[in-house]
Every structure is written in structure tokens, then in C-alpha cells.
Amino acid sequence: MKLEEQIQSKMSRFLDGPATFQIAALKRSGSRRYRSSSLALAAWSFALFRSVLSPVALWLLPAVFVIGVYASIAMEAPMRVWVLVFLAVFLVELAVGALFRPSVEIDRQMPERVRAGSVFHIRYRVRNRRRLPAWDLRADPFRFTPELVTELPAEFPELPGRQTLTARATVRALRRGRCLIYGPRVESGFPFGLIRWSSGCRRDRNMLTVYPAFTSLRRFDLPFGARCQSSGMVSYSKIGESTELIGVRDYRDGDDVRRIDWPGSARTGNFVVKEFEEDELRRVALITDTFIPAPAFWSLRTTPKGYPQLEAALALTAALAEYLSRGEAVVEIFAVGPAVYHFETGRSSGSFESVCDILSGIEPSREPALSRLEPEVFRDLSATGGAVVVLLGVDEPRRSFVERLHEAGVSVRVLVLSERAVPDLPPGWLALSPAAVLAGEVTEL
Numbered sequence: 001m002k003l004e005e006q007i008q009s010k011m012s013r014f015l016d017g018p019a020t021f022q023i024a025a026l027k028r029s030g031s032r033r034y035r036s037s038s039l040a041l042a043a044w045s046f047a048l049f050r051s052v053l054s055p056v057a058l059w060l061l062p063a064v065f066v067i068g069v070y071a072s073i074a075m076e077a078p079m080r081v082w083v084l085v086f087l088a089v090f091l092v093e094l095a096v097g098a099l100f101r102p103s104v105e106i107d108r109q110m111p112e113r114v115r116a117g118s119v120f121h122i123r124y125r126v127r128n129r130r131r132l133p134a135w136d137l138r139a140d141p142f143r144f145t146p147e148l149v150t151e152l153p154a155e156f157p158e159l160p161g162r163q164t165l166t167a168r169a170t171v172r173a174l175r176r177g178r179c180l181i182y183g184p185r186v187e188s189g190f191p192f193g194l195i196r197w198s199s200g201c202r203r204d205r206n207m208l209t210v211y212p213a214f215t216s217l218r219r220f221d222l223p224f225g226a227r228c229q230s231s232g233m234v235s236y237s238k239i240g241e242s243t244e245l246i247g248v249r250d251y252r253d254g255d256d257v258r259r260i261d262w263p264g265s266a267r268t269g270n271f272v273v274k275e276f277e278e279d280e281l282r283r284v285a286l287i288t289d290t291f292i293p294a295p296a297f298w299s300l301r302t303t304p305k306g307y308p309q310l311e312a313a314l315a316l317t318a319a320l321a322e323y324l325s326r327g328e329a330v331v332e333i334f335a336v337g338p339a340v341y342h343f344e345t346g347r348s349s350g351s352f353e354s355v356c357d358i359l360s361g362i363e364p365s366r367e368p369a370l371s372r373l374e375p376e377v378f379r380d381l382s383a384t385g386g387a388v389v390v391l392l393g394v395d396e397p398r399r400s401f402v403e404r405l406h407e408a409g410v411s412v413r414v415l416v417l418s419e420r421a422v423p424d425l426p427p428g429w430l431a432l433s434p435a436a437v438l439a440g441e442v443t444e445l
Contacts (some may be wrong), residue, residue, distance in 0.1 A: 001182065008297050013228060014037075014040055014043070014044070014204070014253075015035045015037065015039075016028070016037075016295050017040050017043040017047075018043060018044055018047035018048075019043065019051075019180060019181075019182035019183070019202075019205065020047050020051065020142040021043050021047040021050065021142065022145050022146065022180070023039065023043055024146060025039060025298075026039060026040055026043065026415040029057070030225075032158070033054040039073050040161050041079050050142070051196060051198065052195065052196055053194070053195065053196065054189055054193050054194055054195070054196055055082075055193060056193055057117075057194040057195065060086075060194075063254065064083070064086050067079055067082055067083055068083050069087075071083050089192060089194070090194065092097055092191070092192075093191065093192045093194045093195050094195065097188070097190060097191065097195050097197050098197075099132070100132055100133070100134060100188070100190055100191075101134075101137065101188065101189075101197040101199070102128070102130075102134040102137060102159070102186055102197060102198070102199040103128070103129045103130045103199050103417070104114055104126050104127060104128055104129060104134070104137075104159070104186055104199050104200070104411070105126070105127040105129060105183070106124060106125070106126050106139070106184040106186060106200050106201060106205075107123070107124070107125040107126075107184075108122060108124055108139075108184040108206070109123040109124075109125075110141075110181070110206060110208065111208070111210060112207075112208070112209060113208070113209035113210070113213075113353060113356060113357065113360075114173050114208065114209075114210055114211075115173065115210070115211060115213050116173055116174070116175050116176045116210050116211065116212055116213040117172075117175075117213045118172070118173055118213070119151070119170060119172050119173075120168045120170075120171055121168050121169065121170055121171070122140075122154070122164065122168065122171060122174065123167075123168050124139045124154045124167050124168070124169070124184070124186075125164065125166050126139070126156060126164065126165055126166070126167070127160060127163070127164040128160065128161055128162060128163055128164075129162075130162075131161040131162060132161055133158060133159060133160050134156075134158075134188055134190075135157065135158055135159075135188060135190040135191075136157065136188050136189055136190045136193075137155065137156035137157075137159055137187070137188050138153055138154070138155050138156075138186065138187055138188075138376045139153065139154040139155070139156075139167065139169060139184065139185070139186050139407045140153070140169065140182075140184060140185060140186075141153070141186075141187045141196075141198075143152070144171070144179060144181050144182070144208075145177070145179040145180065145181070146174075147173060147175050147176070147177040147210055148171055148172070148174065148179060148208075148210075149171070149172050149174060150169060150170070150171050151170045151171065151172055152169060152170035153169050154167035154168055154169040155167060156186070160197050160306050165235050165306050170186060173210045175210065175311075176210045176211060176212045176213075176311070176314070176359070176360050177210050177360060178207060178208075178209055178210075178360050178361045179207070179208040179209075179210060179362070179439060180205060180206075180207060181205060181206040181208055182205060183200060183201045183202040183203055183204045183205050183206070184200050184201055184204060185198050185199065185200025185201075185202065185408065186198065186199055186200055187199075189375055201327070209232070209356065209399055210216075210360055211318060211356035211357070211359055211360045212311065212314045212315040212317075212318045212356075212359055212360070213315060213438075214315040214316070214318040214319040214322070214329070215315075215319060215440035215441075215443060216319060216322060216323065216443070216444065216445055217320065217323040217442075217443055217444065217445060218443045219443075219444045219445070220320065220323050220324075220444070220445045221413070221445065222282070222284060222324075222329065222386060222388075222413075223284070223386040223387060223388060223411040223412055223413040225422075236308065243285070247274075247275050247281060248261050248264055248272045248273065248274055248275065249272060249273060249275055250270060250271070250272055250273075251265075251270070251271035251272060251273050252273075255273050256273070259273045259274045260272070260274075261273060261274050272364075276408045282329045282330070283329070283330045283332065283384040283386070284324060284329050284330070284331060284332070284384060284386040284388060285332045285380075285381050285384045285386070285387040285388070285410075286317060286320055286324070286332065286387070286388050286390075287316065287387055287388070287389045287390065287395075288317045288319060288369060288390045289301050289313065289315055289368075289389070289390060289391045289392045289398065290310060290364055290365045290369075290392070291365045291367065291369065291370070291392060292307060292309070292310055292364040292370045292392065293365070293366070294367070295442055305351065308419075308435070308438065309392055309417055309418075309419065309432050309434045310328045310364050310392065310419050311434075312432075312434035312435075312437040312438050313392055313417050313434075314359050314362060314418070315437055316390055316415065316437050316442070317359060317390055318355070318356060318359055319442075320388055320390075321352060322352055323357045325352040325355075327410075329428045331355070332380070332384055368397045368398075370397060370398060370401040371397040371400060371401055371429070373401075378404065378408050381405060381408060381410055382408035382409055382410055384410070384433075386410065386411045386412075387405055387412050388412075388413045388415070389401075389402060389405070389411070389412055389413070389414045389415070390415050390417065391414060391415070391416045391417070392416075392417055392418075393416070393417075393418060393422075394416055394418070394422050394425070394429075399426070402414055402426075412428070413428065413430075413431050414426075414428060414430070415429075415432055415434050416429060416430065416431045416432065416433050417433075417437065418431055418432075418433075418434075419433070419434060419435075430445065
């Protein structure tokens with residue numbers, strides 16, 4: 001790697017900020033090009049102090065500084081006794097803490113993806129590598145990300161030497177997102193809780209996907225028209241899927257040799273192949289509009305929580321994808337924003353999990369990208385024949401986009417999410433309330 005590339009890599013890592021103190025303004029984003037180096041420096045400085053000193057020590061530092069300055073000026077003031085007391089406590093804390101500092105091996109087990117609003121558990125298995133015991137241990141003491149909050153931490157009041165203990169933490173996922181979890185670590189504040197002594201594997205990070213919370217649909221009318229295409233199940237087969245065996249027949253030229261029934265061929269003396277009943281899967285495109293105009297300066301909102309309309313659209317998209325994964329359909333998702341996400345799945349649970357991974361990282365688009373889709377995208381859409389379009393409003397660019405789908409021969413169902421009543425909706429368009437979607441009141445469409 002060239003020197004310039006190394007410098008750029010180090011600078012990018014610096015601008016990311018510390019993993020134990022993540023700030024939304026420092027996250028890499030397609031819509032955010034500038035990241036403040038001053039803010040990154042402040043974040044790293046705060047994280048460094050916080051990793052060494054406890055909150056109690058951080059509060060005491062200004063008081064000790066003021067008392068020390070006062071005692072140095074007024075030499076006869078009895079306040080200087082407190083300086084000696086604080087110094088003695090600090091030296092005892094430093095000596096005893098260094099003697100019983102933790103040195104552990106940590107095995108952290110956590111799920112790969114969770115649902116927004118759900119509670120999940122993290123299991124810790126901690127082994128003490130020293131002969132001396134360790135006291136007052138707490139696993140992962142810092143908040144993981146703004147999207148997660150630890151309701152019940154994993155704690156070890158005492159960890160004997162050369163012993164292994166397990167504990168479990170309870171964490172709640174507040175909202176969707178892709179969360180970078182810092183490497184597992186434990187810290188001890190023994191004996192007085194002023195200095196933090198930590199141990200762990202800081203490079204062993206985890207990526208947690210928090211997908212949108214949604215309510216499963218009981219019924220949904222698919223937009224299958226005259227040109228809606230269907231494909232055999234074999235074209236979309238996944239691991240764990242199988243078709244039903246209906247019999248055997250003589251081998252013909254061009255048959256798949258993997259379908260030869262070898263025991264049957266041995267009995268008859270001729271090659272015979274197995275015949276399966278192929279289920280037909282229909283192909284449908286699921287298109288989600290993510291265009292939200294940039295807010296005014298006095299109403300800036302920087303978190304996904306500030307965009308209930310978009311969150312409702314993504315929740316509805318997840319519900320539609322989950323419903324279609326249970327039915328006779330292959331879903332092709334196009335989440336339109338700064339980039340176009342194209343996903344093609346089969347009928348399997350793994351495909352829906354991949355859909356959730358995509359939805360967890362979608363951000364609002366500041367430009368109306370629907371009207372600027374490439375012609376290749378419309379060719380793919382016309383090949384499916386059916387599309388479900390989730391819009392965040394009704395305007396001329398969005399109407400034109402739906403008209404282009406109709407002109408391409410695509411049968412379309414349009415769902416409009418709007419906080420206000422939408423007048424003069426075209427036939428076949430359905431308006432939904434974002435609050436109703438987020439509250440789980442929409443179960444049939």
C-alpha cells in the first residue's frame with residue numbers, strides 16, 4: 001500500500017470516531033460528504049478520558065483542581081488537607097487497582113439481526129487468565145450505538161483466578177440501523193471506582209442489523225396482470241428447498257444427468273430419470289420511494305426517528321416482502337434513493353433476511369430519483385410484469401413514474417403514505433396513514 005493510501009486510510013479511521021463513543025455526524029453516509037475533524041478529535045479525547053476515568057472521577061477532577069489552586073495560593077488554609085486526602089486515595093486506587101487489574105478472555109455471542117423495538121440478549125463467557133481474582137467486572141460498559149440501549153448489563157461481582165464464568169446482558173433496539181458493535185471488553189473499578197481497568201479484544205467487532213418493525217399482512221392482492229411473468233421453482237431454488245417427486249421415466253438426450261435414478265437404472269438395465277412437479281413462482285417488483293425534501297434549518301432532524309413517513313414506508317416494505325416470501329412470488333426489491341438497490345430472492349427464509357439487511361441501511365434521498373431511473377431498470381421491471389410501488393407522496397414526477405410503468409406493460413399497485421388526505425388519487429391507488437402503519441393497524445391490502 002502506498003504512503004498516500006495509508007494516510008487516507010488512517011484519516012478515514014480517525015474521522016469515523018471511536019467505536020465506544022459513536023456520533024451520528026461522524027458516520028459514513030452517501031448523503032453526508034463532510035465530516036468534521038474537530039468533532040472527531042473531541043470524540044476521541046472524550047472517549048480516551050472516559051476509558052481511563054470513571055464518571056465519578058470526571059466529576060471530581062474540576063473540584064480537585066479548584067481546591068489545589070486555592071491551596072497553592074493560601075498556604076495556611078486548611079483546604080490543603082483535602083488535597084493530601086485526594087492524593088492518598090488516588091495512590092491507593094492506583095496501586096490496588098493495578099495489582100488486581102483484569103486480564104481475561106471474552107467470548108461474546110449475540111444475534112446478527114434483530115427487530116426494531118425488540119429486546120434481545122447478549123451472552124458473555126469470561127475466563128480469568130491470572131491467578132489473582134478480579135472484582136467488580138462489567139462487560140461492555142459503554143453504550144453500543146445510539147440505536148441500542150442496555151437495560152440490564154452483564155456483571156461479574158467476583159471472578160476467581162483461572163476460572164470461567166458466564167453472564168447475560170439485556171439490550172433493547174430502539175430503531176432500525178446498521179450498528180457497529182465495538183470489540184468485547186470488561187472493566188473493573190476496584191477498589192474505589194475512580195480508575196477504570198479494562199481488558200478484552202478490541203478488534204473483534206460485530207455488525208448488528210436492526211431491521212424495521214412491521215406487522216405481518218394477512219392478505220394482499222398481488223398486481224398480476226396479463227403480462228405478469230412466472231418462472232419455474234427450479235430457477236429460484238435455494239438450499240433446503242425441494243420439489244415433489246411424481247415418478248420416473250426413460251432417459252432422453254438433454255436430460256440433467258443429476259436426475260438419473262441410479263438404483264432404478266440398475267434394476268431396469270436402462271437409464272431412468274426422476275420427474276418432479278415444479279411449482280410456479282410469479283415475479284413481482286417491490287419499489288420503495290425514499291425521497292424526502294431537505295428540511296428547513298429551523299426544523300432539522302438528523303435521526304431516522306425524525307422521519308415517520310419514511311419509517312412507515314420501510315415498515316410496509318418489510319411487511320410486503322415477508323408476505324410475498326410466504327406466497328407464490330419471487331420478490332425483486334428496488335429501494336430508490338441516492339443508489340438503486342436491486343435484490344432478487346427465492347422462496348426461503350434467508351432471502352427475507354437479506355431483504356431486512358437492505359432495509360436497515362436505507363437513508364432518505366434528498367433528490368427525486370424515481371424520474372431518473374436508467375432505461376435498464378425499466379427493462380427489468382417490464383420483465384417482471386407486476387410491481388408494488390410505495391410512495392411518500394403524490395406529485396408530477398411520481399405520477400410520471402407510474403405512467404412509465406404502465407407503458408412498459410407492468411401491472412402496478414400503488415400505496416401512498418401521507419399524513420394528510422390526498423385528493424384526486426388515480427384509480428388503483430391507495431392512501432395509507434403512516435401512523436396507522438407504524439401502529440400495526442394495516443394488516444390487509
